[in-house]
Amino acid sequence: MIKLNLEILRRKSPEDTPHWESYEFSSQDENINLAAALTELNRTLAEPVRWECSCLQKKCGACAMIIENRPRLACDTPLKEFRDKIRIEPLRKFPVIADLIVDRSILFENLKTMQVWFAEEAKTNGSQTAYEASRCLQCGCCLEICPNFFAGGEFAGMAAMVPTTRLLTALPDQQKKELFRAYRKHIYEGCGKSLACREVCPAGIEIDQLLVRSNAVAVWKRKIKHDK
Amino acid sequence: MQKVIIIGAGLAGLSASVTLAEHGVPCALISLQNSERAQSVLAEGGINAALNTMGENDTVQNHYQDTVKGGVYLADPNAVQNLTYHAPEIVRWLEQLGVPFNMTESDIMLRNFGGQKKKRTAYARSSTGKIIMTALIDEVRKYEVSGLVQRFPHHRFIRLRIADQVCQGVSIQDDYTGEILDFSGTVLLCSGGMNGIFPGMTTGTTQNSGDVTATVFRQGVKLGNLEMLQYHPTTIGISGKRCLVTEAARGEGGRLYIMRNGQKWHFMEEKYPELKNLMPRDVVAREMYFVRRELGGEVFLDMTGLPEITWQKKLSDLRQEIMHYLSSDPRTNPIPVREGIHYFMGGIDTDEFHRTNLENLYAAGECTCQYHGANRLGGNSMLGALYGGRKAAESILQNPAEIRESKTNSEQEKFIPASPVLIQEISQILLSGLGIVRNQKTLETALEKLKQLSCQRTYHFYEQNRLLLAEAMLASALERRESRGAHYREDYPEKNEDFRKTTIAEYAEQIRISFREIPEKRADA
């Protein structure tokens, strides 16, 4: 039996002053995760907690939030990890819309600024690096933890590095100059390589390895090797 | 040409937007959340195309045959012919967008999938949907920057705007601000399956609430084959949902068994010596149901015989997932599995050009009842969504409609979600009637309960729509007095040629169920 308090930082709108609310929660399901708990809690509330979810199996990044001071996915957070209480807040680096919902559009804007797409046909030929780089959820956890990232700054963080790496495995010549320039400016020059991001990435993406490979290509003009 | 309005940014919506953009036609791409969160990212096992790269003499004709046979001859043969003919082209296109499919020494590798005798399923380990979506999202981004695709994430479909029996556009709501926006133009619905009708019981996403289908039904759009729910044979219960164990597990050699007299009984292998564990999903799910009913206990999926290289190169993600959720290593332990609702073969009724019965309204992807008939083959739905989105866009390009800026009826009412209590009540009633095995009595009882529920309280517009959709689902299942594909009636266990027709549900004051002939296959198709 699970029994604890869900402490949630709530606000109705972006203008509203945030305040903590505490809800007693219990469940017979020992394996219940925070996403299922929020769904159950909401059934009992006149003003349900607003939050985003979709897949409920850590594959879409929708439910990222701060859980006990760490960016995590609610659907990948079993309640049995906690005793007595669990503190839940919206991600702090993005504008809050209401309760636990934040506007993460900066992630997508950064990818547009960096022109993350193939300008012409490009085959990645089963590249393992391209596969790994295609797995990013755009959840924003890596940006949340990163000391160097803030919305509106030049540094786009690992949420931009990872998708860019897919391009680097098969980049057409005509795109090289522009993308390498963007890579240096928005990724390479901003990153202090502490790899706090690697620890929190809920998809377990091998950020460190991708970063080494991408730097080699975009900054040092080498080729990605041993990629099958 | 006027801007096209696309509701939904999964595989179908993205594919349509790229096709329009390639022809220089702008679109508004509207979705509840960003594409990264659409159900399409969950697809695991792969996408079908007769690429014939494995030396098995596979042909487009084989793919066509397997698809219509798998769907037990309810699918439109001309539409399926187009789908299967263009499948290799679609997969090659994805390859050129940089999708890192698993490869043989020289070409795209194909794996076995249910209901197909040849290797025909292209894949990227066991995260094929995610990997394809990433490439497609990047491609769409190019057109976002050039201005041809205008995205509206966090926007919700409210209702169609209809005048003179022509679709004039849509009303949508910004879920962040609550603001209502009206759009005029041709509308393409790509809003996915109806998971939200069965909360917690499906393998899909909570985002596809079923509200779009329910609302357009209320507004007069016809729905087809609503009784055809696909139960996937191998799912596991996790917190809040059913989690899929991909069919690739069996494609790569996984075996199903149940304990009988202390021995493992590989019932699928004994009963179906040709396709064994890879019979179409409806057959496997039903057999599992029957052996469990007979013997009690659980059915197990045994993957302990798979070679290490398969785990590493092909099913690494699956193994991690099972270890995560069951704390058990499938390399050494068989896992207990049950059937779970996985796909909606039924939905918005369209012709092979993806037109609905309402002029100027089109639909593609899982929200439609196109391509899969009474049972969808694994690997055919990503194909159906990608090809369907493209085909719908081409139809729109061929029939440009200029919609005058019609004045809104200005019912600026906001969306109100159905109460969770009502959603649960409806879902329980539906499950009691629409299980793997059905009969007249349980269906009639379910319909009766639903009618009582409808009279019990007063409901708002969106709740009423759900009640109507639920009634249409049960009524469709009741009227189909035969067994075919996913629809199994204990009281009519045989297939009946008289019912080789599409079940059509329509609403005008009340619900009417009828049956429509399947089109003849054209010689030129």
Ligand SMILES: Cc1cc2nc3c(=O)[nH]c(=O)nc-3n(C[C@H](O)[C@H](O)[C@H](O)COP(=O)(O)OP(=O)(O)OC[C@H]3O[C@@H](n4cnc5c(N)ncnc54)[C@H](O)[C@@H]3O)c2cc1C
């Ligand atoms: C676990 C799992 C595994 C699968 N594996 C495979 C596989 O291996 N091979 C295969 O072929 N198929 C597979 N499928 C099926 C396949 O993934 C789907 O059928 C397909 O991706 C559907 O694509 P779609 O574009 O039609 O819909 P979706 O991807 O579901 O997109 C629907 C879109 O509509 C939007 N939307 C919904 N409601 C609203 C609303 N009210 N207002 C505004 N927007 C709305 C959503 O935001 C979303 O953008 C799998 C499915 C699941 C769940």
Ligand code: SF4
């Ligand atoms: S390595 Fe450090 S600085 Fe670089 S992105 Fe990760 S957290 Fe930020």
Ligand code: SF4
């Ligand atoms: S790299 Fe990891 S943490 Fe960062 S956005 Fe992608 S999935 Fe999330």
Ligand code: FES
């Ligand atoms: S709901 Fe998709 S990651 Fe949690």
